[in-house]
Structure formats: structure tokens, C-alpha cells
Amino acid sequence: MIAFEDATVVAPDSGITILEPTTLTLTERRISIIGANGSGKSTLVRLINGLIQPTSGTVTVEGLDTVKKGREVRRNVGFLFTDPSAQLIMPTAAEDVMLSLRRTVPRRDERVRAALEALEDLGLGDKADVAVSSLSGGQRQLLALAGVLAVAPSIIVADEPTTLLDLRWRAHVGALLRSLPVQLIEVTHDLDSALRAERTIVIDQGKVAFDGAPGDAVALYRDLMFGRAAEGSA
């Protein structure tokens, strides 16, 4: 269970409030988060594994405070970024997954086996020794996911994981994410994907504008966006 208790984020330099006091309890297995660019979606989800710390209030994951027990929380919460390039460090696919396993699997032979299994699970078995630089965008995102799944987290936070992908890879990566036996918190601009969640949260100007059924959330989000567009053009 992920719990936000009056969590607030204020930019340290400008003093601008990025996230207003937010209280949420996330228990559903598929949760989507939608909102305009710069609305605070990424800030909200980055609080979950301590990438950002709340200025006030608390965020806990399975009862562990993300500030005080950040290391323990991150072992349980995998994070997938929009652009996998920054997430991939080693020259080949297998080596990159092995990097995730270095701390938890000290023996090299075990590490190799676990990395190959993780790649095989995502259909990248034949890419183990291929240079990361020669993989397509979709394959890189899958590789980033393999690196996350290799350490068996129980929660995955995905921050617009399909935004940079073409239609084919978007469908593939989206379906794969939804099939995982973990709790998935997905920030997305893909409203079809948002509709497949059990619960959808709309973030607008640093606040939770709606929290509930995906259909209602998407309808409200459309109203917000098109209403603002109409105001802008008037």
C-alpha cells in the first residue's frame, strides 16, 4: 500500500508549490495518472520511491517512510522512465541487467543466469550480447524494464513509459506492463491506456482534480484541456 499524507512539494529555489498538500491511499493494482504537462504528475510519482522528497507531509510504501527508509523502499519499488537511454548504463543488454543484480547476486555465474532469464522473460533473449546503442527505442524500454524486474520489485512506477515509442511498441510495452504481477502506477498521456486502469487520478496545477473511475477521470481531463484551449483561443 502506498500512502500520501499531506505530502507537499515546494521548489527550493523559487518557492513555487509544485504539489499542493496531497492525501492519497493507493491500493489498486492498476492506477493511471493523467494531467497536462507540468501539472505535477511526475513529481507525485517520484515521491513514491524517494526520487523527490516531500517538503512537508509523508509518503509511505508498505509502511516504510520514503525519506527515512529510502533504500528499503527503492528495493521494492521499480521505476521506469520516459526515455530509457538515461536508464541504461552498460554497453550490452545482458551487462546492463547484471548491473542491477550486482549488489544482490554476488556470484557472477548466478548473475549471468538471472540476467539472461530476465531478458528471456521479456523476449530479449537473443539480444543479450547486442550493444544497447543498436537496440530500437522499444527494445531499449523493454531492456530498462528487464533491469527493473530482475530485482523482483512488488511495485512499478512508470513515468510515461510509452510516450517516445511508435504505435506497435506502445501497444506491446503497454500490454506487457499491464500483465505484470505487480502493482503498477502509470503516468500517461495515452488515454486508452488510462482507461484500462482500475483507478485514475487527474492532476491539475499541482492538485488532485479527480480520483476515481477511469471513464469519469478521462472525461473530466478532456473538459479541462479543451475548456482551457477554448479560453486560450477566445
Add this chain to the structure above:
Amino acid sequence: MTPVIGMYRPLRTPMHRAPAWFKVTLLAAVAILVLFVQDPVTSLGLAAASLLLLISTAPPWRPALAAVAWTLLFAVMAAGYQFWRGEWALGVDVAADLATVVFLALAVSASTSMERMLDLASAALRPLRRFVPHETIGLMFALLIRLIPEMVRLLGESRQAAMARGVERSPRAILVPTATRTVGFALDLGAALHARGISDAAAAEADSPLDADAPRADEVPASRRARREAARARRGRTR
């Protein structure tokens, strides 16, 4: 562009099969040896041997050829200076020494995976673990090597953007976006390391370098294997 550091391919050549410590020791030994060998014929022989060793690793031909060509260019420039001073033998020796060391370094990098290099760096620094977080140092090397091709890419993109705006002669139009995007990439990389828990591992090691190698209570092999198998079973059920 395929960077030289991406030349490694998993093959079964003798160089690939040789342990990483042997290859790095050989490289260090040869680098020292060429300083003492001043006979031009012997130096040329060593350079030829290094080149053959590089060819024996069957590197991808395009980046390998580019690296060899650049090395020869610098070698000729270094030799040219000595020739100009009338030091013919020294010119040949300097050029051959440079070529020997670079060809051998290329052979080592073309036949050794980054993982093996990280293991070697960690093992080599282990005796100093009381003072140095050896895993972190290894990771720093990996990050440094990761950053080089990224900077080359960003520089290329900035140059193209400057050309598109018709300001390709302005160094500022190329260097400023390259620098800012490099910083941006480094920040993204840092966030990704943090998210993957890799920086936590490094921080734990820095806090307590002596204990860093010991698996934590929740990381003993049995529980780890059980967790992984459970995860695999769950994944299987959902398909």
C-alpha cells in the same frame, strides 16, 4: 557512429578467453617495456605484433579501422616532429611505441566486457576497501565510459541544430546546448541510478566499505532465489 568503446563482441578468440587481469597486466607490462626499448626495428616489431593481436580479436571493422587510422595519424605527427629535428631513429621509435600501446589497448577493450572490467576493478581495489569504496570506483569508470558516446551524440545534434539555424560558425551555438544537454543527461542518469538503487548501494558502501560485500539479511541467496522464483511463477500465471 559506433564508438571505439563499444567494440566488444562476445566471441571465442584466444584474447576473449584470456582472463581480464592477464590482459590488463599485459597491457601495463608492454606500456612499460616500450619505454625501455629504443631500437626502432624492435619497436616496429612490437607495434606489428599488437596490430596482429587486435586483428585476432575480430573487432567490428569500421570503428576498428577508424581507431587505427587516427592512431597512425597521431603517430606520424609525433614522428614528423622528431624527423624535423633530425632524430630519425627516435621518430620511428616514438611512433611505434604509441601505436603499440593503442593497438594493444584496443585489443583488450575489444575482447573484454564491461562487466569483466568492473569485476577486475572491484577485485583490484579490494585490498584498499578500508579506504576506497571499490564497487563505486568501478561504477564511476562505467559511467565515464557511458558518458563519452553520449557527449559525442549531443555534440553532433547541437552542430546539426546550429546548421539548421544557419549559425554553424558560432561556437557558442554549438557548445552551449551541448553543455546544457550534457548536464541534463547527467541529472537524468543520476535519477536513474537512484531509482535503480545503484546509488544506494554505492552510498552504503561509502558509509561502511568493509561491510559492503556482505549480503544483507534480506539478500541471502535462499530468500533471493525464492523471491525470484515466486515472481517468475506469478509472471507465468498472468500470461
